[in-house]
Amino acid sequence: MARSRFLPDRGLTVRMVATMALLGVVYVAFVIGLVLAGLSVWLVLLIVAGFALVQYFASDKLALYSMGAREVTPHEAPQLHAIVDRLCAMADMPKPKVAIARTDVPNAFATGRDEKRAVVCATTGILRRLEPVELEAVLAHELSHVAHRDVMVMTIAGFLGVVAGFLTQAGLRFAAFGAAGRGNRDNNPALVALLVVAVSAVVWVVSFLLTRALSRYRELSADRAAAFLTGRPSALGSALTKISGDMARVPTRDLRQAEPFNAFFFTPAFAHGQGGLAALFSTHPPIERRLTQLAEISRGLGSGA
Template identity: 60%
Template sequence: MRSRFRSDRRLTVRMTVTMFLLGLLYVAFVVALIVVLKSWLLVVGLLAMMFVAQFWFSDKIAMFAMRGRVVGPVEYPELHAVVDRLCALADMPKPVVAVSTMGMPNAFATGRNPENAVVCVTTGLLDRLEPAELEGVLAHELSHVAHKDVAVITIASFLGVIAGLIVRFAFYSQLFGGRKDQNTAVIFAAVMGVSAAVYALSFLLIRALSRYRELAADRAAALLTGRPSALASALTKVTGDLARIPTKDLRTAQAFNAFYFTPATGKEPGIERIFSTHPSLEQRLEQLGRISTELGEPVEPGKAG
């Protein structure tokens, strides 16, 4: 079933190209591991099991890590009312609604498809935003669900996660595994080299896709609600509040940056922008400003430039 979120061909093309390139990389990775480890059954079986586990349980993993819990309309009537209104407007299935007790203002969507999706907001976000701002954030997250890019990012990130785990395992095995013969050392070095290269390439591909999907979700949310200024206000408010949170308090959350409404970095990226999961605040606000002009959105009193 297609939703009323405006289709984004550029997003679809980028997701398709990224998945194709990651697919080639995945095949090369598997072949390299089979050659090095000399056991295709071990490699294919292990990777297949881990892929299924990540794809089917990614929502539960994210919810557990972010201390999210499913909430009903009785407990959070206003939150459910906004989600109900947006889902009716977008003509899409209503996702499971969850709340995280974290003070960090943020939101994320997860799930393998629109019928098995979860949209979660933190209490820190609920405490800070006005109703129109919250609507913009939730429309942004629902756009991720409708465009299926949550599932794409989950699948795409699998290769990097596995490669990263293998690098760590090989490194610590070398560090604490005692003396090894020369052949074993060569195998470990080969596995680490291949995994490190795969991790680096998948990392860059996913980051490039992630930045564009955030701009696409901002655009879709602004067009659905017709209030890009409310989304811009939410972005400015949340980013400013995150900047005041100590970095050490954000570290646990940073592993899930690709899924957040705005990254838990505590600062705007500088030279490291190429490695960021999100475009800069300036890029996002500039796009929303253009959409506001195109829609002829009235300027609120006191906000004229």
């Protein structure tokens, strides 16, 4: 991880390395499977490389654009910049770009493949609802993602699922419409399309589960790092409780628009249950688990903060 004053997390580092290694194996199997299914090896490599380049080099711009966010100057958002300046000085890390997304969904996220290109974004909804000390705790959480480099890992890890999802949809459409157009005269292209769908679907499920497991752990790690950096775990707990409670008052349409960014948000726009498969598919641990951890840290600090 980056050399900052954020609490080191060896568990997070091990999980990121293990996830990337497992996804690397899945990636190789994915390419081999598509070639065996009948696709040209050059076509497969072109598709995968194209998605990878876009995801790696443009993920920050795409995220900001999709959220309707824009970078703001210290003159435009003096309080927000002051908090980020103070946290970066405390953490001894480079200051990222600062952005604001104009949406009432109360949230924040970090994006960018490294510290030099990192962006920390807060929504107008969270700026309106939180007290300065609560906002500082949330932004410390987001900056810890940058310092631990897990934003980059999640970006890279996510691209394989994007490719698999794209090929699954393309294969299904080709099999449905292509086969219907030719009748029963030549089913070979349709069979190839179905094989591509089968391989892509398996890869999507595996990559989905791996990245979701990593996402849940990284959120707990960021909570810990932010709590120790600021020395105020209760401020983070208060922000978490306030945001989760106010999320129910946000129009469903706005929440649906923000839902694709759940994995990068401070707290999910939609929480799909707590147990069973819902917990397995969740991008974040249950709020009760996060609040319990923060309470334990507060007791450990002995400050009641």
